[in-house]
Amino acid sequence: MNTVSADPQLAEPYLLGWLASLGLDVEYVRAEGNTLYYLGENGEEIPVLDFAGGYGSLILGHNHPEIVAHAQQLIGSQTPVHAQFSRHPYANDVAVALNRILRRELGTEENYSAIFANTGAEAVEAAVKHAELDRGLRLAALREELAENLAAARDAVAGGARVAPEAYRLVGVEEREGADGFEALVAEIERRNAEQTGRPPVLLTLEGGFHGKLVGSVQLTHNEGYRTPFAALATPSRFVPAGNAPALKAVLENERATVFDLVVEDGTVSVTERNSPVFCAFVLEPIQGEGGIRVLSEEFAQEIQRACAEVDCPIIIDEVQSGMGRSGDFLASSALGLRGDYYALAKSLGGGIAKTSVMLTRQSRYRSEFELVHSSTFAKDAFSCLISQKVLEMLEADDGAAYRAVRDRGAKLMDMLAGVRADFPDVVKDVRGRGLMLGLEFHDQSGSGSEAIRESAPLLGYTVAGYLMREHRIRTFPTASAVNTLRFEPSLYLTDAEIDRLEQGLRAVCGLFRTHDGAGLTGTAAEAA
Incomplete structure (x- = not known):
């Protein structure tokens, strides 16, 4: 009724x-x-x-009943929800508990830093934002290094160093003697490097995937009905057929960005080709939920791991639906031997009561600057964190x-x-x-x-x-x-x-x-x- x-x-x-x-x-x-x-x-x-x-x-x-009793106790004791911009030890307790589980399942000693959010889509977008911040900082460092090496090469040529003939052939300009020839080489290198380092970020994901319906995450969602009306609002993704290793390699090769760098060695200036950080991230679900409950194969998971490592493309693993023990392991991806640079967890993290999520970033990639440019009003509050801690205790018990x-x-x-x-x-x-x-x-x-x-x-x-x-x-x-x-x-x-x-x-x-x-x-x- x-x-x-x-x-x-x-x-x-x-x-x-x-x-x-x-x-x-x-x-x-x-x-x-x-x-x-x-x-x-x-x-x-x-x-x-x-x-x-x-x-x-x-x-x-x-x-x-255990979660309900815990929630009632928290509310009854007037646990603060709105205490933003203060110390949150309970959030750190959740992060420590999650890392204890990740170390066990991934067989690693490296910690993951935690950024809290409210929903799965927000956690995915936080991961993408962090990955793009990291890419931008790496790109800035590369540009600075290229500029320093160019200045050193100019000084070397002015001091009598020769330019290797192979440098002209690699860059694709006519070889000429003297400073004019070198400057023509430099001009083409600078033009191409500016073009390559100025390319928009490349986001990769799998056909059939679902990562949310927010402005950014919907562009990672394969369903055209959800994505196409909003395509102009965010960077489009490149969709890779799940299980198709040749297609994965082809996409990575086609989207790869390289720059020319000048190297001075033994009185000779040469040119070398280097990767430029154009790949923002590869976002995937180990078990596609909205795509039809499709489990990623272990073989293809390992191929993604290898291919992404070769081009320094971080992997964001969306465990929003498949994580928290739903697959029979805490992370569905761990059973595939897949290790992410980022993880997104949500849904059962709140025990069916709290609305919470978390984005985890491996510390070797973590940028502390992110904490100053990303925040959320309702994230990291005491109530949701203490509920999450209770959920993790219950999953890990016995x-x-x-x-x-x-x-x-x-x-x-x-x-x-x-x-x-x-x-x-x-x-x-x-x-x-x-x-x-x-x-x-x-x-x-x-x-x-x-x-x-x-x-x-x-x-x-x-x-x-x-x-x-x-x-x-x-x-x-x-x-x-x-x-x-x-x-x-x-x-x-x-x-x-x-x-x-x-x-x-x-x-x-x-x-x-x-x-x-x-x-x-x-x-x-x-x-x-």
């Missing part, structure tokens, strides 16, 4: 109408574990099994029992999904994922014998979500950029009974597709024969 207000609908009214057309416009009044509740016509609570899991934000479930539970529950859920696919290969195209971040992809239904199913094919996953909600009281949604794929991201407390209930719902919907029962799927009147 949803309360209908007499006031005009001004809060995203179009979206509300669309949800209503699918039967998803439910007002939930209570939540616990993997269950949401709404009120029936007589005011009774009606439970809904939640497999959407806050889009991955609820690894510990809705309103975990030698990582939470991660073992994710692996166990994820394997059980995956086995069930695989069984549904085996019995309905004509309906289910694929099941994939890791831990408790799993997806089930339906075959395209645009050729169905049911008109209703054919009409629903462009947004198939949402129609299925409406059916599961209406008939089975199960809540899940498709992935935003791959709408034929349903996502399953419950908490680690998922029970066998809850898995069985989902199985019943999925087998029922597969039966509807197989028999072309559009009326059963959509809840409408039976189709005319």
Whole structure:
């Protein structure tokens, strides 16, 4: 039972109408574990099994009693939220705890510095901003070094040093004797260096990726529907096909920037070619969430690591949805042997209550200047940090029992999904994922014998979500950029009974597709024969 207000609908009214057309416009009044509740016509609570899991934000479930008690204690003790520009030891405690976990999973002694934010998209943008600040500072240092070497070469030529003939050939100017020839060489070097060092930053990311919908992060999101309307507002990204090593190498080679440097050695001036820092970052998800729950292969992850190291392109790993233990490891990327220069964490970091995120930068790349040019009003407050610290303690307790539970529950859920696919290969195209971040992809239904199913094919996953909600009281949604794929991201407390209930719902919907029962799927009147 949803309360209908007499006031005009001004809060995203179009979206509300669309949800209503699918039967998803439910007002939930209570939540616990993997269950949401709404009120029936007589005011009774009606439970809904939640497999959407806050889009991955609820690894510990809705309103975990330990987290709720901790939050109540913090609020009851009047813990300050707005104490900006002061000492925040609780933020450092979270950073220390995160580094302890990263050192274990990455096998490194290098620390990562923490910048806090509120959402995953903000953490991604903070990482990109820091990477660009770092690139700009490296570029400035390179320009200064080139200028110093040029001045030294001029002094050497004035003092009688010879210019190596190969220098003219490398730069592409005609060799001439004397100062005029040298200055012609210098002029071309300066022209080309200015062109190369003045190039805009290159951002690389993967096809199918999703990194948010803010002005900058939306340009890293592959879905054109989200990105194209705002393309003029930010630097566009180069999208690399996931798993395609030759394409990755080709993009890096095509975008690579080089400069000419003058070297004086043994009375001879020569020219050498050097890389210029044009690459801002390579941004990726180890498990693409909105792209259809697609796991990056270990082989391609290692290829990205090698290729980026060769051109000094930092790697930003977006673990907003896949991190915090959801894959069965704290970082999904660590199981791939992938080490990032930056990490973005959010969602479950707040324990389902706090709205918080963090960007981590390895200290060998960290620029302290960033702290003076980037800030956030609500970031790094005591409440969200202390909640995050509690979440990390719970995940790490009992030698990582939470991660073992994710692996166990994820394997059980995956086995069930695989069984549904085996019995309905004509309906289910694929099941994939890791831990408790799993997806089930339906075959395209645009050729169905049911008109209703054919009409629903462009947004198939949402129609299925409406059916599961209406008939089975199960809540899940498709992935935003791959709408034929349903996502399953419950908490680690998922029970066998809850898995069985989902199985019943999925087998029922597969039966509807197989028999072309559009009326059963959509809840409408039976189709005319």
